[in-house]
Amino acid sequence: MKTVGIVGGAGYTAGELIRLLINHPKVSLDFVYSTSNAGNKIHQVHQDLIGDLEMKFTDSVNANVDVLFLCLGHGNSTKFLEKYNFAAHTKIIDLSNDFRLQDNKYFQDQQYIYGLPELNKKSIEEAQFIANPGCFATAIQLAILPLAFHKLLTHDVHINAVTGATGAGVSLSKTTHFTWRDNNFSHYKAFNHQHLGEIEESVKRLQPTYDEQINFIPNRGNFSRGIFATAYTECSKSVEDIKVLYTEYYQDAVFTKVSTTPIHLKQVVNTNKCILQIEKHGKNILITSVIDNLLKGASGQAIHNMNLMLGWPEDTGLQLKANFF
Secondary structure (H helix, E strand, C coil): EEEEEEECCCCCCCCHHHHHCCCCEEEEEEECCCCCCCCCCCCHHHHHHCCCCEEECCCCCCCCCEEEEECCCCCCCCCCCCHCCCCCCCCCECCCCCCCCCHHHHCCCCEEEECCCHHHHHHCCCCEEEEEECCHCCCCCCCCHHHHHHHCCCEEEEEEEEECCCHCCCCCCCCHHHHHHCCCCEECCCCCCCCCHHHHHHHHCCCCCCCCCEEEEEECCCCCCCCEEHHHHHCCHHHHHHHHHHHHHHHCCCCCEEEEECCCCCCCCCCCCCEEEEEEEEEEEEEEEECCCHHHHHHHHHHHHHHHHHHCCCCCCCCCCCCCC
């Protein structure tokens, strides 16, 4: 058994990690660090865990754990790692955006590998430090990377994506209160969302000559979890040819699947799946992508990365089923 620790244990992504890890057959949860909840039982915050876990939050860490998950707010992982040192063998998976971009991939003597398995599987298997992708970035990259791989992105890409309320994190703001979210819909950070940087870097890696715009409108939905994203761009290939390219690109992907029929969000909520569907409308190829923002977009993908790093089957501890009704 490998020992694992979680830092920043009170948030939504940490809650999902705890649920996955206590049921993972190859790991033992060593500690969950939270300065604001130290001494409190974990199930007092993640209330569904009552009867499943009697462990308490702690304000100290075990520097010798085999795997460390950082579930801190953006910018705080760097500060935490400046304060605490971990053993030479400890593998670190960071769920913030601190190390995702090429300019920030090195921290002290640590090199962080971008943890999108469908793009970097081999590098992840050999890595010690992982920068887990953002949730929007995961859904959108999986929608368009096969086009970039085949050098078929020749025009602007237009993306519209909706995320549930958990995408904003556990801290309250005026746009996360029930009275604001319920029966409501809005966009935010139009054309300048923080996940655009990692999306653009991955596209440029596969298609270095791409010099058009990726136009992204993120939206807030009045549901709890999930991302529904649509991306379209001009493409001369037939829809049949594009479907073949996508199916081949993802043929070895454990969690990313191409559907032959229209898709919807309930197919992926509470799973680690990404499901894609492809249509052609005039000159435009339309790709729809759906994921659970807390699982495939965060904690489930982090577990997937851990499995790859430790040489375990990719779906270990991630054989989850959607709650369809």
